[in-house]
Amino acid sequence: MRTKVVIIGSGPSGLLLGQLLTNAGIDNVIVDRVGKEHILSRVRAGVLEEGTVGLVDRAGVGERLHREGLPHDGFSLTFDGRDHRIDLFDLTGGKRVMVYGQTELTRDLIERRERDGGVVIYDAVNVVPSGFDGDHPHVTFEKDGVTQRIDCDFIAGCDGFHGASRKAVPEGAIKTFEKIYPFGWLGILADVPPVNHELIYANHPRGFALCSMRSETRSRYYVQCSLDDKVEMWSDDRFWDELRRRLPAHHAEVMVTGPSFEKSIAPLRSFVVEPMRFGRMFLVGDAAHIVPPTGAKGLNLAASDVYYLIEGLLEHYQEKSDAALDAYSARALSRVWKAVRFSWSMTTLLHRFPDTGDFGQKIQEAELDYLTHSRAASTAMAENYVGLPY
Ligand code: FAS
Numbered sequence: 001m002r003t004k005v006v007i008i009g010s011g012p013s014g015l016l017l018g019q020l021l022t023n024a025g026i027d028n029v030i031v032d033r034v035g036k037e038h039i040l041s042r043v044r045a046g047v048l049e050e051g052t053v054g055l056v057d058r059a060g061v062g063e064r065l066h067r068e069g070l071p072h073d074g075f076s077l078t079f080d081g082r083d084h085r086i087d088l089f090d091l092t093g094g095k096r097v098m099v100y101g102q103t104e105l106t107r108d109l110i111e112r113r114e115r116d117g118g119v120v121i122y123d124a125v126n127v128v129p130s131g132f133d134g135d136h137p138h139v140t141f142e143k144d145g146v147t148q149r150i151d152c153d154f155i156a157g158c159d160g161f162h163g164a165s166r167k168a169v170p171e172g173a174i175k176t177f178e179k180i181y182p183f184g185w186l187g188i189l190a191d192v193p194p195v196n197h198e199l200i201y202a203n204h205p206r207g208f209a210l211c212s213m214r215s216e217t218r219s220r221y222y223v224q225c226s227l228d229d230k231v232e233m234w235s236d237d238r239f240w241d242e243l244r245r246r247l248p249a250h251h252a253e254v255m256v257t258g259p260s261f262e263k264s265i266a267p268l269r270s271f272v273v274e275p276m277r278f279g280r281m282f283l284v285g286d287a288a289h290i291v292p293p294t295g296a297k298g299l300n301l302a303a304s305d306v307y308y309l310i311e312g313l314l315e316h317y318q319e320k321s322d323a324a325l326d327a328y329s330a331r332a333l334s335r336v337w338k339a340v341r342f343s344w345s346m347t348t349l350l351h352r353f354p355d356t357g358d359f360g361q362k363i364q365e366a367e368l369d370y371l372t373h374s375r376a377a378s379t380a381m382a383e384n385y386v387g388l389p390y
C-alpha cells in the first residue's frame with residue numbers, strides 16, 4: 001500500500017490531522033493499535049480553546065460542538081472558604097473557552113472520516129515507523145496475523161504518550177524533559193447537574209478539587225489523591241464527602257450527588273521531547289508532550305501541533321516549499337513550553353504538596369489572594385487559560 005501521509009494514532013490529534021489532509025485532497029491512512037470502541041470509551045479532556053474550536057470548524061466537524069458545547073466566559077477559584085471568579089471574557093477582551101468532552105469530539109471526527117470513506121486501520125499490532133531518516137519512510141504492522149507495509153512521504157506520530165513513534169527515534173537524537181507530581185487525580189462522571197454553571201478549581205488543605213461538566217445534566221468531578229490510591233478504595237460516598245469537604249459551604253450544600261458511571265485515577269506529569277521532528281516523521285500531541293490537566297492544555301496543545309503541521313504539509317504539496325515543515329518543531333515547542341509552564345504553575349498553586357505542608361498552604365493562599373485582587377495577575381492567568389495565540 002502507498003499513501004502520502006501515514007498517521008499513527010486515531011485519537012483527536014490523528015483524526016483532526018487526517019480530516020484536514022482529506023479536505024485538502026492529500027491522501028492519508030490512520031493506523032491504531034486498538035478498536036473504535038476502545039477509543040470512544042476513554043474519558044479525558046473537557047475544555048477547548050478557541051484555537052481548537054477554530055481548527056475543528058476548519059475541518060468541517062464543528063456542527064455538534066456548537067450545538068451541544070457550552071461556551072464559558074469564566075471559572076471560579078476557591079480557597080480559604082472564599083470563591084473568586086476569573087472573568088475570562090472581560091480580562092482577555094472577549095475570549096472564552098468551550099466545554100465539550102474530548103470523547104464527543106473524537107466521535108464527531110470518527111463519524112466524519114467514515115462518511116468521507118477515510119481509511120482507519122484498527123487493531124494493528126506491532127506498529128513500527130521506519131525509514132523516516134531517509135527518503136523512503138514506511139510503517140509496518142500486523143493485522144489479522146498478516147504483516148503489512150505502507151510506504152509514504154511522511155509519518156505523523158499521533159500515538160500518545162505510550163505510542164511507538166517516539167520510541168522509534170534513536171536515543172541520541174532526542175532530549176526528554178520530565179517532572180512527575182507526587183499525587184494523582186481521581187475523576188468521576190455522574191449524571192447529576194453540575195454544582196455550578198462554570199468550572200470551579202478548589203485549593204484546600206485536604207487537597208485540590210475540580211468541578212467540571214459535560215452538559216447541564218452530566219458532571220465531571222476530580223479530587224487530588226495519593227499515587228498509592230486505587231479506584232476501588234474510593235466508594236461514591238467517600239468521593240462525594242471528600243469533594244464537598246474541599247469546597248466552600250455555599251457550593252457543598254447545594255451539590256447534587258448520585259451514582260458515578262465512570263471512575264478513574266490519572267497520574268500527573270509534565271513531559272516534553274525535543275525536537276518534535278525526525279526527518280520525515282513528526283511527533284504530534286501526547287506523543288511529544290504531556291501536561292498535568294490542571295490547566296486544561298493537553299488536548300489543546302495537540303490541536304496547535306496539528307495546526308503547525310497541516311500548514312507545513314499543505315505548503316509542501318501545494319507550493320512545493322518545505323519552509324513551514326522545517327519550522328514545525330520550533331514553532332510547536334515554543335507554544336508547548338508556555339503551556340507546560342502554565343500547567344505547572346496552576347498545579348503548583350492549587351495542589352497540596354506533601355513536602356511543603358502548612359507553610360506551603362499559606363503561601364498558596366497568599367498567592368491566590370493577591371492574584372484574585374490584581375487585575376494584572378488575573379489577566380495573566382486568563383490569557384493563558386483561554387490559550388495563547390498560535
Ligand atoms: P491520544 O493518547 O488521545 O491518542 C493516541 C492514539 O494512539 C490512541 O488512540 C492509541 O490507541 C493510539 N496508539 C498508541 N500507541 C500506538 C501504537 N503503538 N500503534 C498505533 N496506535 C497507537 N487533557 C486535558 O486537557 N484535560 C483533561 O482532563 C485530561 N485528562 C486526561 C486523562 C487521561 C487518563 C489521559 C491519559 C489524558 C488526559 N488529558 C487531558 C490529555 C488528553 O486529553 C490528551 O492531551 C489527548 O488525548 C491528546 O490527544 P492525542 O495526542 O491524539 O493522543
Ligand code: PHB
Pocket residue numbers: 044045046047199210212213220293294295296297
Ligand atoms: C474536564 O472537564 O475533564 C476538565 C476540565 C478542566 C481541566 C481538566 C479537566 O483543567
